Amino acid sequence: MKTPGKFKRLALILALFSFLISAVSCSPFLNRFNEKPDGADSFFAGKSKNDTVRIVSGSENKVLEPIIEDFTKKSGIGVSITYMGSLDIMRLLEADTIPYDAVWPASGLWISVGDQKHRIKHQASTSTTPVIFGIKKSVAEELGFTNGKDVYVKDILKAIQDEKLRFTMTSATQSNSGASAYIGFLYALLGSPEHISVEDLHKTDLQNQVRSLLAGVERSSGSSNWLKDLYLAGDYDAMVNYEALIIDANVRLEEEGREPMYAVYPVDGMMIADSPLGFVSDNGEKNRDEKTAEENFQKLQDYLLTPEAQERIEASGRRTGLNEVNPKFDKVFRQDWGIRKDALISTINMPRQDVLFEALNLYQREFKKPGFNIFVLDFSGSMQGSGYDELIEALGELMIDEKAKANFLQTSDEEINFFIPFATDVQPFLQAKGNAELEALYEKIKAYTPNGGTALYEALDEALAIMEEADLSAYSPSIVLMTDGQPNGDMNFKDFNRRYLDLNKDIPVFTILFGQAKEDEMGRIAQVSRAKVFDGKENLTRAFRSVRGYN
Amino acid sequence: MANKSTKTMFIGLGILLAVILLAVGYFFWQQNKAEELELSGYVGGEKINFLDNPEVQKILQKDYGFRLDISKAGSLDMVQADDLDGRDFLWPSSQTALELYESLHGRPKKEENIFNTPIVLYSREYVAKGLVKAGIVEKREDVYWVDMPKLVQAMKDNKKWSDLGLERLHGSLAVHTTDPAKSNSGNMFSGLTANMLADNQLADENNIQKVLPELENIFAKIGYMETSSSNLFNLFLSTGMGNKPIVAGYENQLLELSKMEPDTWERAKGDIVIMYPEPTVWSSHILIALNDRGARLIEALQDERLQKIAWEEHGFRTGMYGNQVSDHDFDVPGVAEEITRIIQMPNYKTMRQIIKSFS
CATH class of the missing domain: 3.40.50.410 (von Willebrand factor, type A domain)
Incomplete structure (x- = not known):
């Protein structure tokens, strides 16, 4: 009568085995593709491409990849990210078929403009960061931008027009930071009116000024993180970019023993990126398991919004919660770089949609170099x-x-x-x-x-x-x-x-x-x-x- | 031997019984599952959290057999959407949206007001205090009340923040709203503002032509307008005072935040304030049933338990709850117990002209 005991043992062994097998197969085998020296435009963490949340994102989120990898480790859910400019994401949303599960542009503006079919669900901001000027510290000092006095966009424009400042920005028709800078310029050149009209955009005087201003752009780029890479690879005086990426660039500049940038926040304002992550429902793909995709998406989003993940995001130079900076991160948001920690960052009001689009068309057709x-x-x-x-x-x-x-x-x-x-x-x-x-x-x-x-x-x-x-x-x-x-x-x-x-x-x-x-x-x-x-x-x-x- | 065979027999019977039970169980489970209805509809953003509440979903699922597949859309956008086929219901936030629906599609299968919430202004302590000094806002007991005629007059006069003593803010006094042509909270605030511009009377077909240019000028200052109340409210919270000093929204949005995100609220509490316009307008969250399935949802949502959750967790004042709020348990200072000074929205014809001027 020893048989039952034997069976029990066998069953136990089998159970143990199957547990081990499942444990092994569940543990994520992390993999990263596309780490080319020229800067990847996509990212992947996970086991296989089948059970993955596919995100199309602004390149400024590239810095958050390690946090995503940890999510994959903990949950077993893969994540792939394709990077493109926020305005390209907007245009993607207009298509019938969107081959992604989620969008993550720099600003919710581009979702609300592009999502005419109301397919974006569960939209939530993962962090915020203002668009500002990063100016090589010695140049900023020379221009008098570091002494605590209010700086207006027109002051910066004057320095550019006087050829005291060579700057770079992203393409206004592809990237949120470029669009925001460009609109900020328009307000400033029009003398800070209450609002901009289509007629304003066609004033000859304005058009000449914008043209000469953009002629001072050294190099442009389709997305913000690439612009940061370009700044690091080259020798420029300034860039318009997210506070978070200027912090990121400064860390690298100091590591390389180079001069950091000083953050300049024009008082008449630029824009604050709110980095919304949203799920794409009815994305037009025939074989998609939307329910699973939605569940996986929500797990990812919930993870990114946990206090732990939010803290890590803040440690990367982004603002979370109420836009104020936790004193814990004083060493990230460094005052000697001109980084402001308060929440009172003024912004421009984006023009109404018809004016905005006319401005973007003019940029492409008439204004840019x-x-x-x-x-x-x-x-x-x-x-x-x-x-x-x-x-x-x-x-x-x-x-x-x-x-x-x-x-x-x-x-x-x-x-x-x-x-x-x-x-x-x-x-x-x-x-x-x-x-x-x-x-x-x-x-x-x-x-x-x-x-x-x-x-x-x-x-x-x-x-x-x-x-x-x-x-x-x-x-x-x-x-x-x-x-x-x-x-x-x-x-x-x-x-x-x-x-x-x-x-x-x-x-x-x-x-x-x-x-x-x-x-x-x-x-x-x-x-x-x-x-x-x-x-x-x-x-x-x-x-x-x-x-x-x-x- | 006999003993063993009896044992085997019992085991066999046991297995058989288990299989039968499983089969029966599966059968009933399948039956139940077949009865579950998936309802699809557009919902104003401010009600998404209510419908996402697991408790709400459980009641709808267990007692009514509903699973909801919802998409967020602006109240006026959704009634004008061209892809209503396959949807069972629309849940906008106002009478105007219902009337717009009726003008386009005729009478719906059924419609019913599920709950209400007043239009309020959200701002920061610094702004509220400054406006008290400027005589536009009054603090009675703990509640901030906005003198709407005065606020609208100041906006009409193109006052800058600095003219009102609010030196820390750049640019013109403005209230950020959602797009009046697309979303309800902005639409209602535009109606309220139009009333103020019509000498604090109800704006109507007779005076609207005079009012429109002034109204457009006031709204032009805020530039691009969000299409969803929840997006606007979240931007108000996350992007700081310099971006949106005052926004118009629903009272329930802050009440709900205090329950759903207590940590965020704890950080924000000292700074963020509700200001009640005097007079204000009520937003009625009317569910439009597009078919019989949608009509059944109306019944379900009147379930007393759901109405209770709607108030206690999400801050919607309902017929049964939230009328006497002195004993409410929201950890929010300055919630008005009673809102008595209400003005009607302009009638539909007038609102249509307002909407037209914004689109």
Whole structure:
């Protein structure tokens, strides 16, 4: 009669085993993708991509990735984040299908403008941070911005107009911080009126002033965290960005023994980002398990709003709760950097929607420094098929005015675009000024047939030669290399590097990749020119639009 | 042997019985499950927390068999939405929204006022005290009362904060509201303001043309307007005094916050104040049933237990609760016991003109 005992033991062992197995399989195997040296534009924590909360977020939340990883560790729920500018998120919300479970833009404004179909639920702010000016401390001192006197936006604008301040900002038509700065400028240039009307925007005097002001923008960027990276990689005097990212940049600057920025809060105000995280219901995907997605989302949101997580978020330089800073974090919100700890940060009133949109359209079409872009297009044999199709489709988003307009990516009348197609040889370039000429070129480019080798560096060399001859003082230059292939011409990276450094102009060389591209090498091109490599394999159009944010 | 076989038999019977019980249980569970109705509807943001309350969901589910699938939308937005197919109900926050619905779609299946809350102003101690000094606000006992004719006059005169002695604030005196063309709290505040501009009488078809330009000027100062009352209230809390010194909202929003987020409230308590406009307007949270299913929800929401939760946890004054608030247990100073000076909203035709001027 020993059998029952044996069974009991066996059962116990089995139970123990199954417990162990489940424990092991539940423990999250953390993984991070896309940690490329050029700065990732996506993030993933979790076991597999199946049971994941997919978030599309402003890049300013990148700093919070460790907190998200801890959530994944504790809950077993994966989280993936795709970063893009808040205005791009707004435009995404207008689409029928949104391939995400949640949105996390910098400001709720862009949700309420974009979410016409009322699909965003459970919207809650995870932290706040004001948009401010970070100015290199010595420069700020020289300009008299550090002595506690009130600083108005117009004071800062004057310094820019007098060429005492070279500053960077994000694209006003892609990123919340850029939009907010731009609207702040408009108020200031109009003499701080009660409100802005569409008529105000068309005053010649204002238009001239805005144009000359934006001509002082050194480099633009499609999203706020990328702007911070750009500031760190380059040598600029100032940037308009979130208080949280200026704190973050200052930490790095001090680590590198460089001069930190001084935070300047104009009394007539910018804007406060409230970082709302919201669930996308009815997102248009056919096979989505919305109930599970919603439950997972709520667990994530609840976690981020726990006092513990909120404290960690605050430790990263964001404000939580009532916008005041907990004295515990005095070492983060440092007074010697000009960081203010009180809650009394004045803000502008965003204009009404029709005025706001008109302002954004004018920015793109009329105000910003016109682009001087050279597109270097790979038509080698390996581009046949999907590579060619994607390239042509993406160019359509930019070159066909109607499409470009929908994305606030219109070409201004002054903008100059070059196209250098290449395969075994570099083809003669095509050139267009303004949008009518640009649209006319589209059919010509479509007519190229992919065939032959990849004279990539030869084509880049041609692009640099054009840049060398051009007077770029009134333009925002960029080179965009669209390629899938491995270079196999006579010239190599060293040739490019030498030529680029000799040229000594601040010209970003972006790459949009498809197929089996040599990522390392393209990464080096981006590094040298403080630009980025975008992966066009998944969504070329979006990558392309990100590139456009830089000019 | 006999013993063993008997034992085996009993075990077999036991298993059989268990299987039968399970099957029966499953059957009934399935029956129950089949009876559960999922109702879909648009709800004004200020009522989301009430409907998300687990206790409310339990009562609706257990006793009425309802599970709600709700989307947040502005009161005026939802009645004008073009995707009402497949929805069972709309739950806006005013008579005006109901009338707008009726003008577009005709009489609904059924409609009923579920509970009420007055329109109030939220601000900070610094602002309230300054406005008391400026003679626009009066503190009687513990309650701040806003002299609406005076406040509206000051806004009409384009007074700056600094003109009123509030030096720490930049720009013009303004009350931030939601978009009067889309969301109810802003809509009601625009109606109230229109009344004040019509010499403190009810604004109507005869005087609205004179009132509109002044009304537009007052609202233009606040620029972009949120479309949801809860978003506006949350922004008021989280972005600080410099961003939104005064906002218009529902009384229940702060009462609810004190219950739902006691920690936040503990930090905010010394600074955040309710100010009651005199006169003010009542927001009626009327549920519009689009079909029989929605009509059944109206009955359910009148359940005494739900009405009690609505007041005690979420601060909505109902027919049964919240009328005499002297004995309320909200940890909120300055809650008015009784609100007697009420003005009607302008009639629907007049409100339609106001809405039109904002859209």
